[in-house]
Amino acid sequence: MISFNLPSSAVKKHKTGFSWSNTGPTKHWSHKILELLVFSIAVPGIGFFFFKHDPVGMNSGFAWFIIPPVVFAARYGALWGFLCAITCTASLAYPWLAYSTQFSDLLALGVGTVILSIIVGDYASSGKKQSAQEHAENQYLRHRLKEFSKDYHILKVSHGQLEEFMAGQRISVRQALQQLKPLLTTSGNKNKQVLQAGNELMAVFAQFGAVQVAGLYGMKANNRLNPEPIALHGDMPALNLFDPLVKLAIESGQLVSVKLEAHASETVDSKLLAVVPIIDSHNQLHGILAIKDMHFMAFQQENLNVLALLGSYIGDMLTRSRSIGESRSGWFLAELDNAIRFARTNRVQSALLTIKLKTTDQTQFVADYLGSNIRSLDSSWQPHSASGSNTVVILLPLMNKAQCEAYLQRVSKKLFDETKIDLTHVAAEVRMKQIMKRDTRDTCLTFVNNVTGFGKPKEGKFKRKRKRAA
Numbered sequence: 001m002i003s004f005n006l007p008s009s010a011v012k013k014h015k016t017g018f019s020w021s022n023t024g025p026t027k028h029w030s031h032k033i034l035e036l037l038v039f040s041i042a043v044p045g046i047g048f049f050f051f052k053h054d055p056v057g058m059n060s061g062f063a064w065f066i067i068p069p070v071v072f073a074a075r076y077g078a079l080w081g082f083l084c085a086i087t088c089t090a091s092l093a094y095p096w097l098a099y100s101t102q103f104s105d106l107l108a109l110g111v112g113t114v115i116l117s118i119i120v121g122d123y124a125s126s127g128k129k130q131s132a133q134e135h136a137e138n139q140y141l142r143h144r145l146k147e148f149s150k151d152y153h154i155l156k157v158s159h160g161q162l163e164e165f166m167a168g169q170r171i172s173v174r175q176a177l178q179q180l181k182p183l184l185t186t187s188g189n190k191n192k193q194v195l196q197a198g199n200e201l202m203a204v205f206a207q208f209g210a211v212q213v214a215g216l217y218g219m220k221a222n223n224r225l226n227p228e229p230i231a232l233h234g235d236m237p238a239l240n241l242f243d244p245l246v247k248l249a250i251e252s253g254q255l256v257s258v259k260l261e262a263h264a265s266e267t268v269d270s271k272l273l274a275v276v277p278i279i280d281s282h283n284q285l286h287g288i289l290a291i292k293d294m295h296f297m298a299f300q301q302e303n304l305n306v307l308a309l310l311g312s313y314i315g316d317m318l319t320r321s322r323s324i325g326e327s328r329s330g331w332f333l334a335e336l337d338n339a340i341r342f343a344r345t346n347r348v349q350s351a352l353l354t355i356k357l358k359t360t361d362q363t364q365f366v367a368d369y370l371g372s373n374i375r376s377l378d379s380s381w382q383p384h385s386a387s388g389s390n391t392v393v394i395l396l397p398l399m400n401k402a403q404c405e406a407y408l409q410r411v412s413k414k415l416f417d418e419t420k421i422d423l424t425h426v427a428a429e430v431r432m433k434q435i436m437k438r439d440t441r442d443t444c445l446t447f448v449n450n451v452t453g454f455g456k457p458k459e460g461k462f463k464r465k466r467k468r469a470a
Contacts, residue, residue: 032076039068040087056109063109069117078121085110085117129347136346137398144377147281150313176204180317198231201314205276206233209307210298211291215239218287225250225288239290240271246290249275253283255308257299273299276307280315332381332395336444339397343435351396351404352444354451356389356429363390366415366426370394373411383452389428391452401434408432 047065048055056065069088073081089110180200198216205211213234220226225246227239240246248256257274276289289311342348355370357363367390371380379395396404408430412423433447 032080036072036080036084036087039072040084043068058105058109065109066113066116069113070120073117073121074124076121077125078118081117081121082114085114089113133346133348136342136348140342140348140377140398143281147316150281150309150316153309176207177313177317180204180314202231202233204314205289205307205310208310209291210295210303211289211293211307212295213293214289214291216287216289219285223285230287234293236290236292237271243270243272243275243290245270245272245275246288249277249288250285253277253279253285255304255311257304274304274307276311278311278315278318280312280319282319284315284319286315286318329381329383332379332393333441335379335395335397337441339395339435340439340441340444342397343439344437347437349398349400350435351399351401352433352435352447353394353396353404353408354429354431354433354448355392355394355423355427356385356451357391358426358428359389360426362421362426365419366390366421366423367392369415369419370411373414383448385452393448393452401432404432 047057051057054060057063058065065088069081069085072084180197202214202216205214205216211233213236215229215233215236216231217228217239218226218230225239225241227241229236229239245256245258255274255276258270258272272290272292273294274291276291278286278288280286289307291307336352339348339350343350357366367382370392371382371394374380374394375396377397381393381395383391383393385391396407399407415421415423429451431447431451433444435444
């Protein structure tokens with residue numbers, strides 16, 4: 001795999017995935033207590049100060065005394081609304097002389113306020129939980145949509161260039177990127193692999209971006225740019241780390257060029273034409289492509305957009321290749337931890353599917369087929385079984401048990417249509433588990449272990465794998 005080193009902070013960010021936050025106030029309990037005192041004591045006190053004969057508005061047509069507990073319940077839930085209503089009711093013990101003949105009315109008002117606060121708080125809490133769950137699912141899907149959009153634009157560019165250069169039998173963008181995948185997985189001599197992958201990446205930029213003189217540079221462990229090039233194309237001089245285009249590209253995570261920056265200032269003190277960040281969908285910077293020279297007719301906005309798209313797509317490929325090349329189990333467990341956390345905090349549904357296969361000549365083919373025919377947001381894993389049998393474990397985020405069964409039927413039909421292999425004949429055991437709020441990594445691994453018998457893993461071992469997988 002190409003050596004674009006990630007900083008530790010970026011690795012941590014990738015392992016944990018996205019930043020999921022609940023909607024609504026999340027203040028500390030001491031702040032809530034302070035607000036409780038203000039709502040329940042100060043507000044009735046103000047009413048008593050200005051309206052001594054009718055401090056809570058009972059004789060004015062509307063008992064505004066009920067407003068503070070209801071507002072407090074809507075903000076923080078039924079429990080805090082109940083406490084506010086009780087405190088407000090207790091505060092009536094001071095101005096009771098104003099209603100010496102209406103004690104029963106005051107008692108009824110207090111009980112009604114408590115009940116109303118509980119009802120409002122319960123509905124408000126339910127609405128906030130549902131909103132938080134929908135927000136979490138929407139944020140998850142928006143991130144995946146960003147990745148799918150890149151895939152679509154790569155396919156669109158590839159199709160257009162394929163039509164344009166079909167007479168010369170020129171390779172398409174998509175084919176060139178597909179050929180890069182094996183090179184991005186570490187195997188054998190690492191230095192040789194890095195050099196080969198870097199040269200192939202540079203060849204893609206040169207062929208489809210009309211780049212003539214450029215250098216490909218990775219990141220150091222301290223999140224600084226490494227001035228030593230991974231690959232060069234043409235007579236590229238030493239890179240100036242203080243070049244304004246380089247600094248701006250690293251800070252913004254977007255392509256910058258002399259043509260674009262000329263609109264912002266009259267002069268740009270840079271020896272480069274453009275800088276393309278190699279950045280993935282998680283905003284992790286893997287490196288940059290510094291361009292010193294390119295074809296004159298190619299230095300236009302359309303071609304710059306293609307270069308920016310290639311940089312983003314290759315950034316995603318580098319992130320995915322790490323998980324495949326270093327630790328499939330670590331990557332799977334990192335995604336499993338995310339699914340468990342989402343279920344616990346936002347009640348986002350996910351399903352865990354295990355398929356144990358019989359030992360036949362087609363077993364490994366079927367296992368690989370099932371592991372690869374998944375959505376982009378799904379994760380697959382083939383743990384080593386104690387009995388030596390093949391087992392495929394698939395994590396399906398945003399799916400309930402019924403949708404998981406529908407997915408199994410679809411993939412079974414697709415397998416039979418393409419290969420004439422009946423999954424029911426090669427599958428020895430199929431189990432499904434809905435990941436619930438109470439689940440942990442141990443309970444999920446126990447479920448997998450009951451099927452595979454791979455043995456309960458040591459926590460430290462998988463933590464190390466997770467770190468390498470990121």
